[in-house]
Amino acid sequence: MSLQIRHTDKVAAVLLVGLAVGVFVASRDFPSGFGDSPGAAFFPRLIASVIALLAGVLFVRSAASSDARSYDVSATDAGRFAVPVGLLVAYVALMPIVGFVLDTVAFLVVTMRYSGVESYSRSGTLAVALSLALYYVFGEFLHVPFPEGSVVSVARWLPSLPLAGVV
Amino acid sequence: MSLVGNLLQGAALVFQPFALTLIVTGVLIGMTMGSLPGMTATMTVAVLVSFTFGMEPAEGMMLLLGIYGGALYAGSIPAILIRTPGTPSAAATVFDGFPLAERGFAGRAIAVATVASFVGGAVSVVLLTLLAPQIASVAVQFGSAEFFALAVFGLTIIASVSGDSLVKGLLSGLLGMLLATVGLDPVLAYPRFSFGFEALTSGIQFIAVMIGLFGIGEGLLRYQRGIGSEEVSQELTGVIPDWEDLSEIRNVTLGSSVAGAFIGAIPGAGGDIASFVTYNEAKRWLKGAKSSFGDGDIRGVAAAESGNNASTGGALIPTLTLGIPGDSVTAILIGALMVHGIRPGPGLFQDEPALVYAIFVGFFTVYVVILVLGLVGARYWARLIDFPARYLWPAILVLSLVGSLALRGNMLDVWVALGAGVLGYVMRVEDYPLAPMVLGLILGPIAEVNLRRSLQLSGGSLDIFYSEPLTLGILILAVASLVFPFVQAWRERKSEPA
Amino acid sequence: MVGDDNDTRTTERRTFLKAVGTGSAVGLAGMPGYLDARQDGFPSSDIEMIVPWAAGGGTDRTARQLASLAENQMDTSFFVSNVTGGSGSAGFRRAANAEADGHTVGVLTVEICTISHLGIANITPDAFAPVMQYNFDPASLTVHQDAPYSTIEEFISYAEENPGEIRISNSGIGAIWHLSAAQFAQNVGIEVEHIGYDGGAPATQAVVNGEVEATTASPAEVAPQVQDGPLNMLAVFGEERSDLFPEVPTLRERDIDVTIGAWRGLGVPAGTPNQRVQELHDAYRSVYESDEFQNFMNQNGFGLVYRGPQEYGQFMQSELDRFEGIVDQLGLGRGGNDG
Secondary structure (H helix, E strand, O other), rough: OEEEEEEEHHHHHHHHHHHHHHHHHHHOOOOOOOOOOOOOHHHHHHHHHHHHHHHHHHHHHHHHHHOOOOOEEEEHHHHHHHHHHHHHHHHHHHHHHHOOHHHHHHHHHHHHHOOOOHHHHHHHHHHHHHHHHHHHHHHHHHOOOOOOOOOOOOOHHOOOOOOOOOO | OOOOHHHHHHHHOOOHHHHHHHHHHHHHHHHHHHOOOOOOOOHHHHHHHHHHHOOOHHHHHHHHHHHHHHHHHHHHHHHHHOOOHHHHHHHHHHHHHHHHHHHOOOHHHHHHHOOOOOOOHHHHHHHHHHHHHHHHHHHHOHHHHHHHHHHHHHHHHHHHHHHHHHHHHHHHHHHHHHHOOOOEOOOOEEEEEOOOOHHHHHOOOHHHHHHHHHHHHHHHHHHHHOOOOOOOOOOOOOOOHHHHHHHHHHHHHHHHHHHHHHHOOOOOHHHHHHHHHHHHHHHHHOOOOOHHOOOOOHHHHHHHHHHHHHHHHHHHHHHHHHOOOOHHHHHHHHHHHHOOOOOOOOOOOHHHHHHHHHHHHHHHHHHHHHHHHHHHHHHHHHHOOOOOOHHHHHHHHHHHHHHHHHHHHHHHHHHHHHHHHHHHHHHHHHOOOOOHHHHHHHHHHHHHHHHHHHHOOOOOHHHOOOHHHHHHHHHHHHHHHHHHHHHHHHHHHHHOOO | OOOOOOOOOOOOOHHHHHHOOOOOHHHOOOHHHHHHHHHOOOOOOOEEEOOOOOOOOOOHHHHHHHHHHHHHOOOOOOOEOOOOOOHHHHHHHHHOOOOOOOOEEEEEEEEHHHHOOOOOOOOOHEEEEEHHHHHHOOOOEEEEOOOOOOOHHHHHHHHHHHOOOOEEEEEOOOOHHHHHHHHHHHHHOOOEEEEEEOOOOOOOOHHHHOOOEEEEEEEHHHHHHOOOOOOEEEEOOOOOOOOOOOOOOOOOOOOOOOOOOOOOOOOOOEEEEEEEHHHHHHHHHHHOOHHHHHHHHHHHHOOOOOEOOHHHHHHHHHHHHHHHHHHHHOOOOOOOOOO
């Protein structure tokens, strides 16, 4: 199965014009400035107008040229984009539920498998080592508030760094 | 204080066990990542910047500058050995480096690249040290109108550095400017485009966008294209340069170093543009170069490598003196300093002289470390090229997201990075250059706030922009640099036979 | 832009190691006086102090000083986390939403009383049980020495004769120094233009360059340009004269009833048991009174003002009311403004 995506420049142009219109809509309630100076909406609208203008140029140019960009997107190609993105989205979305450590171990094992690491013992070891290293460096050392799992929390059983007394 | 006094003050911060360790660590990381095809200096700095949040600003800079210099240098190793530049900046190194390797002179080529990178970097840091304080002392007098003009000038340069896709380069820059308008209005303190998200009132976190564009975006692109590793067959011998080679490359290296530094100082023009220009100029001016360049001339390697490393010191000139980034890496350095509440610009030289001079001294030290590690360890670095990417990319993706979270502990920033990653991927596939977006993100707000402040100061009258010759001059320059590429493109089209 | 943390930084070493690692010796040294206070098992873990501003700024530096000294007072470790964004609201909210058990202390700055009016975030001092105020830095009015006025009275009469001609720079629109200038102008009835800059340094530089006529900032912030530069300080907006500039009068001395400036204090989530608030207060108060803390504050130009839990609560309430009026009058935040 394969899908052909054509006229990407035209699609982009339409999307950009849509963005510009969105800026105008979203900024309609912005306050005006003091005296004669431009208000809060002035600059975003200026940018949006130029974006719309250039999008028009993009569209016309693409329509005028014969060799419009087109891609043949096979199911494999689509998967090669969708799988990593899907894994990343799942990783971020699950973090508040299963907690940073467990989530990171799982993401690394699955992503390494997807990347071609055959041995689970190897990827598992690396995943656990990296997750714990990051947990301690960022969570304990730099006090980054990593999400703790609302369902399962591994972090609760991890020992604190034995730093006190060292310094 | 005198230059020497300031340098000593900076050196006192650099020559500390921890800071020196960070420099060596940074160079090692940079050289490792630079040796791996596809791992750019920008990506490495973006992914690792979060480690510096807990350090002193000067210490954090040592790590990041080490990565910066190390990665730009080491990009030459795979360029020479497997014809694949480790970073885009090493693309011009391929032309003569790879033919040399094919003829069995890989070690010689790497030795020349190492020395040229060192000279390029060192010369550019010296120029930076001499010029930046002078520029800052002039720029500190600048008012709002001058800063508006400068920001506009920086934005119009986007057009000149966008290469083939002028319209797309401008669009990329404008999208960056638009993204930067999210958050509190700088004049009326009104939350714009925050859509009820409190975290958005302080704006889109610039570093999160950078991490997304350069870290996650690059990762997605690699997964799309397949993350196989390449094999290196050649054993390296003799990576110590001989005197004959050194005297042969002396002039071209020095010349390319100075030229590279000045090109690097142009906002948005990084090592890739610098090395192409110095390579082409060397080819034009050197004796016999027209026929020998491209066939394995060590002078070609020297021109490209001194050019790209010289761009680093040059890029720091506008970054530190005006707060206008010279390239994508220095844009992240601005972000890293802002995390510490430090805003680069002319005031930096008055408020933080120790930090500024520590950057000068530290960056010079970085290049000394590169010279030593490069000559001693090149043969080991060469083996890294085979390092299986299948282990590395998952780790880089995790580091990217953790780094965004570390910014201020907000999950929203992680989603922003992820979104920017997808955007960066789409832009790369569709040939939108990323550097203009970075410039837009930083220069957009500078342009807006100074424009509106100027108009407030002048009571709404536009004459504040043309009554001062300096402001007017910069604005005319800006218009010229915007129009010039269009004119050039039009003339080229006209001269081409139909 | 609002409430930029603009105090001049020094390059004093501020390691994160310290915040994590000290406190160790405390247990060994033993603080017998506190054994009784720990009857209820407090503190049972490390105490986190949430700073809503970036590392290296004035709030961060004072908080880190408090944290490292408080470890000598309580049998636990203190650490500082910077939760920045939303003009302080992100950090305030993180602190307010923490468990109300005394193990999370929010560093409350004047913005807690302004951001709700500015429409940035609906968080107010009500979300906190006040612990202690430890700092107050008055605003001050500074002009160029070549200006046609050299006293506050001359400045006011000049502004009256030339309405709208005086432009006053500040470190950011909606930030405390902007609101200070606005209250001053409102009180004496002069018409001025407020120009927002990106931080205190460029706002001061704007007066030096002649881009604006005056600036409002803390005395410490403009001190270098007043002592060695071309600037002249006309008045401080505090109860008392500034130690840095004993020759500069206060507005009150000139019969102008304005006292305004930036302050910093500590609060815990509302609902924290009184007993624990009191224990925290006692520990921080001992720190406040220590020579080491007083010296630190003086050397870095931070004004020392103490208020206990009740007083501090009342003070924040009155600040909340006061800023509502100023913000409304300026037409900032939620609504539009046409003049």
